[in-house]
Amino acid sequence: MTTAAGHLAPDTRQRWRGVVALNLVSTFSQIGQYGIGFSLYPLALEARGLPAWQIGVISSALWLGMLAGLLLAPMAVRRLHHSRTVLVGVVLSALALMLTPALPVTWWAVPAAACGFGMGFRWIGNETWLFGIMPEEGRGRIVGFHETLIAIAAVTGPALIAVLGATGWPSFLVGGLLSLAAAVPLQAAGGVQLGDDAVPTPAMRAGVSWWVLVKRFITLGAILAGIGGITEGAILGVFPVYARERGFDSSEAAWLLSVFGMGSLFLQFLLGWIVDSWGMRAAATCAAVVTAICALFASIAAPAGQLFTVLMFLLGGGITGFLTLGLIAATEHADPARLAEDVSRVSIVFTLLSAIGPVLVGGLASLAGGTMLMVFACFTSVVLLTTLKLFR
Template sequence: MNTTREVGYWRQVASLNLISCLSQIVQFGIGFVVLPIWLAAIGVSAKEIGIFSGLQWFAMLVAIVFAPRVINRIGFGCSVFFGLILSVFSYLLLQLPFLIIYYIAAIFSGAGVGFRWIANETWLFQMVPKESSGRYVGFHETLIAISGVAGPALSSYLGATSIVIFMSGLLICLAAMLPLLIINNTVSLESDFYRVSQADSEVNKWGVIFLVGMCSAIIGGFGDGTFYSLFSVFSISKGLGVDAISSMLILFGLGAIVMQLPIGWLADKIGLHLTAILSGLFGVIAAILIYFYFANNNFLYLLILLLGGVNSAFLTLAVYAAANEKFGTMAERMKLVSVVFTASSAIGPFFSGFLFDFYDSGIFFGVCDYIYDFCTICDDCCDEETA
């Protein structure tokens, strides 16, 4: 790689990482994390919040399915821009105080994330060398995890019910569009970047690595969807205020930031299977202890930190699996991971939200516990298959 190409390469990588980071702050950190707090604070019921969050995730799922076609038609950069514009419309709609409008805004919000996510992530990860993919993915997911902290932090500072939080989101969204002006938008899914090599063209089925990745995507999605949408309701039922909830969510996001690079490094060193099993075991322990020790603030903070890191680790591992498999193209593998992650994220809020209306809200962490157990068992079985 000559100097000019090398400079262009790193400028492209840096710009795409910056877009991801800023976009996630707006689209996920505020859109998926802060909005449920805001809805709970203005008196929206757990079931309605579950529907709102479920609509976000289902809209994201639909966008993910259609994103490759959109990318082929208008290119990566325009697809990212389209996703961000949808988020802008979502924020504007939320200023109208009608529940049905909130649901429409949820659809715009989710679709915006879906289009931007597939375009941005596929664009970036096709440039990554396979031998260091774990560390690349871990670094990128660390940047993404900043959104889980930045959203609640802004909420805590500006106020979750203040219009200023929405205006801040709009400004950050506009800032995320700026790097698109300096990067190449000519690559499409039909380019050489996305053609399957001769050796890989003979691989037409999933390997065990990707199967473990799918299990990881299921658990990561279910955990994300359930936690971010309903933790505020769970915490309010336990007597916590909005500021305390924001602090907990900041810790959850900090856990994700701190642990993703080590998780990627660990996957490179000891393998995907063992890393996933360890993550599942720590997730089970954290979920059980949070339920029983919620009143112990100091211990609770540590557990929330651990749960945040472990939960986000599953998406990192799923992306790692997609980057290291051989069947199909990178775009196809990323799409599969994204679809599975998003579908399970959509099921989480719907399922848990309706449970909240019939059972004690503690069932939330019970659900988290069972799903972590499920992932651990699946990964253990996959590990035995490779033995």
């Protein structure tokens, strides 16, 4: 909407100011909470010599904490509104990260869960707010751009860990400070509010049968996000074990995770463009095929140097792309109430299966070696390709 002079109307300017500010909130908080937090815990634990199954359990605490945050965030948004919910989330994660080095390793599951809980609050509070005010035209490209922007965290976080080290307190401190930095752009978005009908609603309601509830989660968006979640959770939680067996130390493993994040960063907009040009199934098939081929090669060969870097780059784009595509599928409806419910559903499925990934693959790695990580990534991609045929 423009004025007679050709300038954006005040409400449109305010809306776009909110879009910019909330994207910055996502960027800063994602680097601190996810880029550093979700990568640092398994790297620090592996550097301390913990077995794969125990690393998987503590890594799972991150995702279980986030799942609890996602489930409680709708109630928090109703009582505190979006901005305060986001603020509580980033502060809680910051405190958890900064206190972790002072605790015995056996207690790290507690701050890990608190860090994840804060991310769940921030995710629902911020993204339902953001998706509710963005324009409908070119939504695939807009969501793809947003996912590209927050994918900076998957590059920056591990890169900072590689520089600062995974064994001391500097990485935990920086992660906490970056989480707190999200509060600055959050203040600029405070004037852009959504109506009550855009508040996310819980998936469960009284009087709804379990079968009806299950059917609500059998959507293309939820399935895409779920497969992406269980695979990405396994990668973040168990990759340090896989990397150690290939002869990499913790700093080198952090760098390879940063390369994984570069794939997430540079390939999400491309997937969004494929969705807008050729459709959701074409984009999902492309992501699944690339992931399956790269994971299969990494599981049966002994890649090193530049070839391994390319594999990690493509795996990052494909695996992260599953969540991007799930969010695009969930934001196809213009109704704010439907939008919030669909985003919440995708978030819950993604996080629940992300919590299962590290425990499941950590156990498999303890029994059969770290190569099981790539075997598992190949398997989940094949499952997705098979599932896509059911939604034709």
